[in-house]
Amino acid sequence: xxxxxxxxxxxxxxxxxxxxxxxxxxxxxxxxxxxxxxxxxxxxxxxxxxxxxxxxxxxxxxxxxxxxxxxxxxxxxxxxxxxxxxxxxxxxxxxxxxxxxxxxxxxxxxxxxxxxxxxxxxxxxxxxxxxxxxxxxxxxxxxxxxxxxxxxxxxxxxxxxxxxxxxxxxxxxxxxxxxxxxxxxxxxxxxxxxxxxxxxxxxxxxxxxxxxxx
Numbered sequence: 001x002x003x004x005x006x007x008x009x010x011x012x013x014x015x016x017x018x019x020x021x022x023x024x025x026x027x028x029x030x031x032x033x034x035x036x037x038x039x040x041x042x043x044x045x046x047x048x049x050x051x052x053x054x055x056x057x058x059x060x061x062x063x064x065x066x067x068x069x070x071x072x073x074x075x076x077x078x079x080x081x082x083x084x085x086x087x088x089x090x091x092x093x094x095x096x097x098x099x100x101x102x103x104x105x106x107x108x109x110x111x112x113x114x115x116x117x118x119x120x121x122x123x124x125x126x127x128x129x130x131x132x133x134x135x136x137x138x139x140x141x142x143x144x145x146x147x148x149x150x151x152x153x154x155x156x157x158x159x160x161x162x163x164x165x166x167x168x169x170x171x172x173x174x175x176x177x178x179x180x181x182x183x184x185x186x187x188x189x190x191x192x193x194x195x196x197x198x199x200x201x202x203x204x205x206x207x208x209x210x211x212x213x214x
Contacts, residue, residue, distance in 0.1 A: 003097055004090035006130050007111045007120035013038045014047065016078030020055060023047055023077055034108040034121070037081045042116035045081035046108070055080045087112045090119055094130055097122050136171035136187040138213065143171070144193060145209040146184045146200060150176070155184075161199050162188065183208065 014023050014035045023035060027049065037045035055075055086104045088097050090111050097109055101124065111120035136143060148154045155172075162169055171187030188196070191214070197207050 001094045001130060001134070002090070003088060003092050003094060003111055003122055004120070006094055006126050007090065007122045008126070009120045011036060011110075011118065011121045013118060014077055015039060016044055016076060016081065018077045020052060020072045020075045020077060020080065024052060024072075035077075036110045036118045036121065037077055038118055041118065043085070043087060043110050043112050043118050045078070045083050046085040046110060047077055047081040048108075051080045051082060085110060088122065089114070094122075094127065098127050101127070134171065135173060135185065139170060139187065140191075140213050141170060141187060141189045142191055142193045142213075143211045144184075144186045144188065144197065144200075144207060146186055147181050147206040147208055148184050150180050150182045157203065158184065158186065158200065158205065161203065162186075162196060164199075165196050167193075167196060 012026060012030050012032065012035060014026060014037055016037050016039060027033065027035065033049050035047045036043055037047050055072070086100055086106060086109060088100060088109045088111055090113065101107065101109060101122075107124045109122050110118050111122055113119055132138060146158070148158065159169065168189045169186060170189050171185070173185040175183040175185070191212050193210065197210070201207060
């Protein structure tokens with residue numbers, strides 16, 4: 001699945017010359033934790049609530065709230081933002097973004113065209129939502145977890161059994177293990193899988209778990 005289909009397009013952004021209180025107000029108003037920082041629509045950094053927290057005076061300070069706000073008003077976004085942030089293309093796959101976010105320990109990636117223009121953002125929440133959708137976790141029907149051999153032709157044989165019973169496979173995933181067996185997650189568009197399960201087991205496949213969504 002391409003990122004341009006799952007990203008939040010036209011995200012809220014801020015400029016490096018804006019003051020920190022402006023960024024705080026925008027984050028609070030829009031209930032977001034990160035802002036791409038752009039100059040002439042081109043990405044130059046990312047500002048997070050963590051970046052802002054580092055700019056705040058120590059909690060042990062004796063400064064009054066008004067003094068703290070005054071000092072913050074003197075700080076520009078460009079002074080505290082994260083420079084050269086990890087970014088991703090709108091034509092990248094969703095799993096590529098997930099790997100980048102995991103490896104770089106970030107919760108949001110700016111989605112950037114080749115010319116540097118920010119066209120969207122992808123967040124952890126969007127990744128989770130896509131995973132739930134791809135796994136069919138909320139779709140009506142049955143999900144079977146089946147232990148199968150990690151060998152050519154197995155999926156074809158399993159598919160022939162579901163086809164025989166006029167059942168459509170709506171979702172499919174394979175989880176590898178440390179042996180010659182793997183777990184197949186099979187999403188079916190029916191709540192009645194008794195005959196299918198019996199035939200799968202007769203063919204030598206073990207049903208590990210089932211989940212029915214009414």
